[in-house]
Amino acid sequence: MTDQAMAAALPQGAARGFWADAWRRLRRNKAAMVAASLILLIALLAFIGPSFSPHSFDAIDWDNMAVPPGGPNDHWLGTDRLGRDLFVRTLAGVQISLQIGLLATLVSLCIGVAFGATAGYLGGKIDNIMMRFVDILYSLPYIFIVIILSTLFERGNIYVLFLAIGAVGWLTMARIVRGQTLSLKRKEFIEAALASGVGTPGILARHIVPNVVGPVIIYATLTIPQMILFESFLSFLGLGVQEPQASLGSLINEGAQEMESAVWMLLVPAGFLVTLLTCFNFLGDGLRDALDPRDR
Amino acid sequence: MTDPLLELRDLRVWFPIGDGLFRAKRNLRAVDGIDLRVAPGEALGIVGESGCGKSTLARAILRLVRTSGGQVVWLGKPIEGWSTSRVRPLRRDMQIVFQDPLASLDPRMTVGEIVAEPLRVHARDLSRAERRERVIDILARVGLPADVVNRYPHEFSGGQCQRIGIARAMVLRPKLLVCDEPVSALDVSIQAQIVNLLQDLKRDFGMTILFVSHNLAVVRRLCDRVLVLYLGKPMELASTDLLYSQPRHPYTQGLLAAVPVPDPDLQPQRLGGALGGELPSPMAPPSGCVFRTRCAHAVAACAAAAPRLQSVETGHEVACDRWREISASGAVA
DSSP, rough: OOOOHHHHHHOOOOOOHHHHHHHHHHHHHHHHHHHHHHHHHHHEEEEEEEEGGGGOTOOEEEEEEEEOOOOSSSSOOOOTTTOBBHHHHHHHHHHHHHHHHHHHHHHHHHHHHOOOOOHHHHOOHHHHEEEEHHHHHHOOOHHHHHHHHHSSTTTTHHHHHHHHHHHHHHHHHHHHHHHHHHHHTTTTHHHHHTTTTOOOHHHHHIIHHHHHHHHHHHHHHHHHHHHHHHHHHHTTTTSOOOOOSHHHHHHHHHHHHHTTOTTTTHHHHHHHHHHHHHHHHHHHHHHHHHHHHHGO | OOOOOOOEEEEEEEEEEEESSSOOEEEEEEEEEEEEOTTOOOOEEOOOOTTSHHHHHHHTTTTOOOOOOOEHHHHHHETTTTOOHHHHGGGGGGGEEEESSTTTTTSSHHHHHHHHHHHHHHHOOOOHHHHHHHHHHHHHHHHHOOGGGGGGGGGHHHHHHHHHHHHHHHTTOOOOEEEESSSTSSSSSHHHHHHHHHHHHHHOOOEEEEOOOSOHHHHHHSSSSEEEEEEEEEEEEEEHHHHSOOSSHHHHHHHHHOOOOSSTTTTHHHTTTOOOOOOTTTTTTOOSSTGGGOOTTTGGGTTSSOOOOEEEEETEOOOOTTTHHHHHOOOOO
16 A cells, blocks of 8 residues: 555544543533533532622621521521521532542542552552452441541541541542553553563553543542532531531531421532532543443 | 574473462463574564464563573573563564554554654653654654654554554564564455565564464465474474475474365365364373374374474474374375
């Protein structure tokens, strides 16, 4: 074949990478796109919304205690039992929950990917030791670890919370990445890299990690809501964010106590939580469809 | 023979099977005692059935699998037991082309990155521009235009992917190119193109080729000498002309008889020499001559001792103690 004929036989059009392909598929998925927009909208609202309200999250309005939403005042979503504005408090809670969710996921992502890829690629005894360590951590009740960690440090320090939740959440990630790595390392392109003399760190960084990114992103998207839920659970138990700070979990906790007399105190933060969780799950599903290599 | 580029001395690759805790450890003898000298500039074919250890042998030479015994001697130096970092500088002179063209290219890398990878390891002092120039040079040499560098492997056909794989292997101008069934995953018309390309590259760069294949026609076209393997052991080693015109080993004769002939009038008489039976398990190879269980000429003595390669004539060795009787009986199909 001549060079001209070869050039003609090449696929035409702009070079399309893997990411461009995935993005195109994701955009076609309406549920995922709506979910992504809603998440962005809620995040935006959480960070700039409170500045539109005349109230701050911890200011007490003595004239308007436990008023329902839509009253003749400027508490758009009502107030809690202490007269604090529920709109601002909920958005502050969303802020904290989102931050915890994202940061804890990031922590678990970094540890999990590094740990899993190393264990899977090196294999043999090292893999065995590393994964048995994961198994042992798995078998410990993780709520226990978090309780110990949060009593060791100042109670309610949310950065300790990020750390504690992330340090517990990386186990599953490590297993997923290890599994992917095991199947990748038998591929011929890894052998080709070995034959070219690429060292172990180079193979991990340039070949293994980029190829596990798909499943990792999917799992991470599904981890964020888990982390938010876990934080809410801790705050509900009183181990999480402390007063006057609010997270969605602590707000729901307070709201649940007033459920019979002032149901809006429960419904407002719960509505935000449910919306966020649903959106993250839809987005995760959409990403799985867009990135799954079996689809191609 | 001039000083060999590569020499194998009694090379063995055994894979342990079973965990050794609940079941007894056994060994799968993938490569079991290969002696070979490869001269610079020669093209050596390695043929045999599936599972005879062809690919393992190729990988053992490149140290992609661990050897269990024997020696790989590269340019007079035994490199067995060398550390990874000590072998690394040698790797620029020995490269490999794989069977599955698409699987051998990282799906997340552009063609440019893939072909440049050996340069990143072995020619670190090259600037970006120089590296790019070398990549485009070699791509042109394998018949691909320069604009492929920004594309991804999945955009190409099998033959084009194999050209990319060859470009990656050739970018450092290696002394030895190991081809592990490089054409068996391709269409027949594309196979011819790739074989021609390898021939051109061999002629232009004077490199040595180890060509692993089960396709006897392709090997005949490309190679100067051929090694026939069976259950990890050498059966026959001869120049291409001698092997195809006067095969001495019953196994080689069977392999050649199994090659389909387009003329139906010729087919029936050739079928007589075709191989029957199944390949025995490499975990429990037959005693003595490993081929005796499928050999039409086997006698009791064949079970006693494993025959070694013996010279038939200049440039023709066969591992069969009965080759004289077999030739005399006119069994050659």
